[in-house]
Amino acid sequence: MVDESEPKNSLRRNEGYADLRELIERFESMGEIEHVDGADWNLEVAAIAETVAAKAPGRAPALIFDNIKGYPKGFRIMAGGANGLKRLAVVMDLPEPETEMELVSAMRQRMRKDFQPISPIEVNSGPVMENIDRGDDIDMWKFPVPFVHELDGGRYIGTDDLVIMRDPDSGWVNCGTYRTMVHDKNTVAVWMSPGKHGRLIAEKYKKRGEDCPVLISCGQDPLLFITAHQEIDPEVDELAYAGGQRGRAIDYIPSEVHKLPVPADSELVIEGTMKMDEMREEGPFGEFMGYYASNASELPVVNVERVYYRNEPILTLAVPSRPPENFTFARATVKSALIWDEMEKAGIPGVKGVWCHEAGAGRLFNVVAIEQLYPGHASQAAMVATNCHAGNYAGRWVVVVDQDIDPSNIFDVIWAMSTRCDPPEDVQFIKRAWSTPLDPLLREPPWQNNRGIIDACRPYGWKDEFPKVAESSPELKKQIQKKWPYLYK
Numbered sequence: 186m187v188d189e190s191e192p193k194n195s196l197r198r199n200e201g202y203a204d205l206r207e208l209i210e211r212f213e214s215m216g217e218i219e220h221v222d223g224a225d226w227n228l229e230v231a232a233i234a235e236t237v238a239a240k241a242p243g244r245a246p247a248l249i250f251d252n253i254k255g256y257p258k259g260f261r262i263m264a265g266g267a268n269g270l271k272r273l274a275v276v277m278d279l280p281e282p283e284t285e286m287e288l289v290s291a292m293r294q295r296m297r298k299d300f301q302p303i304s305p306i307e308v309n310s311g312p313v314m315e316n317i318d319r320g321d322d323i324d325m326w327k328f329p330v331p332f333v334h335e336l337d338g339g340r341y342i343g344t345d346d347l348v349i350m351r352d353p354d355s356g357w358v359n360c361g362t363y364r365t366m367v368h369d370k371n372t373v374a375v376w377m378s379p380g381k382h383g384r385l386i387a388e389k390y391k392k393r394g395e396d397c398p399v400l401i402s403c404g405q406d407p408l409l410f411i412t413a414h415q416e417i418d419p420e421v422d423e424l425a426y427a428g429g430q431r432g433r434a435i436d437y438i439p440s441e442v443h444k445l446p447v448p449a450d451s452e453l454v455i456e457g458t459m460k461m462d463e464m465r466e467e468g469p470f471g472e473f474m475g476y477y478a479s480n481a482s483e484l485p486v487v488n489v490e491r492v493y494y495r496n497e498p499i500l501t502l503a504v505p506s507r508p509p510e511n512f513t514f515a516r517a518t519v520k521s522a523l524i525w526d527e528m529e530k531a532g533i534p535g536v537k538g539v540w541c542h543e544a545g546a547g548r549l550f551n552v553v554a555i556e557q558l559y560p561g562h563a564s565q566a567a568m569v570a571t572n573c574h575a576g577n578y579a580g581r582w583v584v585v586v587d588q589d590i591d592p593s594n595i596f597d598v599i600w601a602m603s604t605r606c607d608p609p610e611d612v613q614f615i616k617r618a619w620s621t622p623l624d625p626l627l628r629e630p631p632w633q634n635n636r637g638i639i640d641a642c643r644p645y646g647w648k649d650e651f652p653k654v655a656e657s658s659p660e661l662k663k664q665i666q667k668k669w670p671y672l673y674k
């Protein structure tokens with residue numbers, strides 16, 4: 186754990202990087218990149234990204250695909266950008282950690298002491314403006330848009346993306362990661378789950394009888410992707426949030442048509458208008474819980490009016506699939522820190538760790554470790570972890586364990602559940618929670634699901650008399666390791 190008395194700003198590694206390309210150079214020097222030459226956008230790119238990430242969750246390299254079949258050299262795809270312990274620390278501007286929990290603690294400490302959003306700054310130009318396609322020049326097939334899984338309904342340019350929209354009432358700008366399918370050379374579709382901020386904004390335009398302006402960034406700094414795919418509170422500008430995380434404002438250029446903020450260092454940004462009354466079929470798409478839970482559906486068409494892109498643009502790719510996925514390590518780590526932060530803000534004392542397991546896609550199986558301080562504490566902690574904004578959408582299980590259990594160690598967690606949890610007493614249910622058509626247990630709207638919360642702590646009433654753990658003491662373990670080091674290499 187990180188020393189909680191650290192002074193302000195001390196946690197920054199202060200190396201910084203200008204954009205995705207400089208970040209890639211940094212990752213290269215760390216030995217964190219593998220190159221793939223000659224793969225096909227049709228299934229091969231995604232299959233490689235999926236299987237390499239799954240081989241070593243949290244430790245697999247990022248991948249850069251070049252010479253993609255049928256596309257010019259230089260039109261690259263990057264997969265799994267920040268989905269590794271060392272790379273995520275660089276992106277979050279935190280010291281290199283040894284373990285997941287160390288990184289979570291460092292993030293949480295920043296949230297607690299050192300975090301202020303920094304508003305994005307308008308600039309006149311930037312690398313993303315190197316090329317601007319308008320009118321007949323627009324052709325989404327110019328780019329190596331991946332076809333991800335065999336049963337998908339189309340090619341998806343937006344997976345590791347940010348969809349940028351402005352609330353028509355308040356002017357608040359939201360960024361969310363929502364999948365974007367290419368219909369044809371100048372139309373795309375964006376799928377947004379009920380209740381997601383982008384969908385609420387689009388519904389407001391529809392209610393006013395207006396179409397919805399939109400930007401879709403399809404290649405960018407992984408920090409922007411992380412910020413866009415986490416549940417950040419409504420009315421918070423994610424570009425400002427990302428600026429706060431890296432300690433420096435994000436530059437943007439107002440877009441030509443709708444004056445939405447184009448991140449100046451993005452690799453490729455689509456500008457368009459979502460025609461709220463013009464529908465076309467989107468999907469199906471293999472999704473993050475590991476299933477094709479929903480069928481194709483009718484979605485508003487987005488007419489593409491501009492494509493802004495760097496020379497030889499790098500698209501970024503996330504592959505939703507059966508977990509572990511090539512983004513779930515980063516999601517699990519950041520979400521764990523956010524839930525911990527929200528629990529603390531809700532007044533829950535004694536939280537010692539939070540981990541959102543990748544087997545639950547970083548959402549569906551979350552574990553909280555606490556030092557039990559009063560009767561009902563474990564139950565309260567579980568309820569808040571389940572219902573806070575960062576932890577609520579599309580969850581299923583929350584397990585609360587004592588502080589001697591590392592929440593990221595599934596072996597320890599199962600041991601606690603097996604030995605400290607009396608199922609009829611210690612398992613509770615929450616009904617009608619916020620879920621999504623992507624949940625394989627749901628067949629029709631409303632998209633609500635049920636949750637289980639498991640108290641796997643020693644029973645509060647007699648925790649001090651609970652049988653002692655049968656294991657050698659830490660001092661004894663240290664002594665024997667010193668004496669016979671070769672046994673413990």
Ligand SMILES: Cc1cc2nc3c(=O)[nH]c(=O)nc-3n(C[C@H](O)[C@H](O)[C@H](O)COP(=O)(O)O)c2cc1C
Nearest residue numbers: 361362363364376377378381382383414415416503
């Ligand atoms: C790779 C990836 C793809 C995602 N695709 C979608 C999607 O297609 N639709 C959706 O509603 N949420 C999707 N999400 C989840 C949202 O990005 C997430 O819930 C986020 O909080 C949305 O932003 P918002 O809170 O501003 O609505 C995706 C997340 C990831 C990591």
